[in-house]
Amino acid sequence: MLQAIVFDMDGVLLDTERICCEVLLKTFEQHHQEMSRQEFIELIGLNGKEVRLRLQQKLNPATDIDSFIKVWKDEYHLRTVDNAAPIKAGVVALLESFRVQEIPVAVATSTDKVRAEKKLQKTALRKYFQVLVGGDQVSKSKPAPDIYLEAARQLGVEAKDCLAFEDSRYGVRSAYSAGMKVIHIPDMVELGKEEEVMCESIVKDLNEYRIHYCGGESLA
Structure with missing residues (x-):
């Protein structure tokens, strides 16, 4: 019996991954260095500490990592925090459905x-x-299960009684490892076969999930 719902945020609720990718690749160009879209995709789902480490490994050693990250984050912040980020399809209708049914809902995001x-x-x-559980509130980043276990703990339910919505490989692994049932909502990342079998279902967006799995109204 499902008792609670847990959402990833970026790429599931908010259409921010493409903005993040665009801004990061532009920042590399401004520093006369290169990063590919695929290399960005490998960062999706990681927390800030792990992203910093991987960027440091990628950048020229002479690059000031703090300055680089500030340029990137300031522009990203302008487009997704100072200004409202685009909301993904079906989000509001599904959240309204859960609210009407009084189903507890959480966010488990790698963002601080x-x-x-x-x-x-x-x-x-x-x-x-x-x-709301941020990536800075747990010691281990996705794909470790920590953030989903913490979300379940704060909701006051067992992880096995939760349904998680995720877009990234790391996120799917995290929620599955925590014992949750997982719905994959594709964004920029394609799952491998190993992650696909961890999912209860793969749907194009939350609107499709609500229509086909909730009858447009409920979880039944």
Whole structure:
């Protein structure tokens, strides 16, 4: 019996991954260096500490990593926090459905909690979530299960009784390892066969999930 729902944020609720990719690749160009779209995709789902480490490994050793990240984050912040990020298809209708049914809902995002709060407030989605867990609140990043286990703990339910919505490989592995049932919503990442078998279902967006799996109204 499902008792709660847990959403990833970027790429599931908010259409921010493409913006993040565009800004990061532009920042590499500004520093006269290169990063591919595929290399960006490998970062999706990781927390800030792990992303910093991987960027440091990628960049020329002479590059000031703090300055680089500030340029990238300032532009990304402008487009997704100072200004409301685009909301993914079907998000509001599905969240309204869960609200009417009084089903507890959480966010488990690799984004740090303060920034995640601002993103969700700006898009007027924050009111739908009883719990928000950021990547800076757990010791191990996705694909470790920590963030989903913490979301379940704060919701006061067992992880096995939760349904998670994820777009990234790391996120699918994280939620599955926590014991949750997983729905994959493709964004920029294609799952491998190993991650596909971890999913209860793969649907193009949350609107399709609501129509086909909730009868447009409920989880039944």
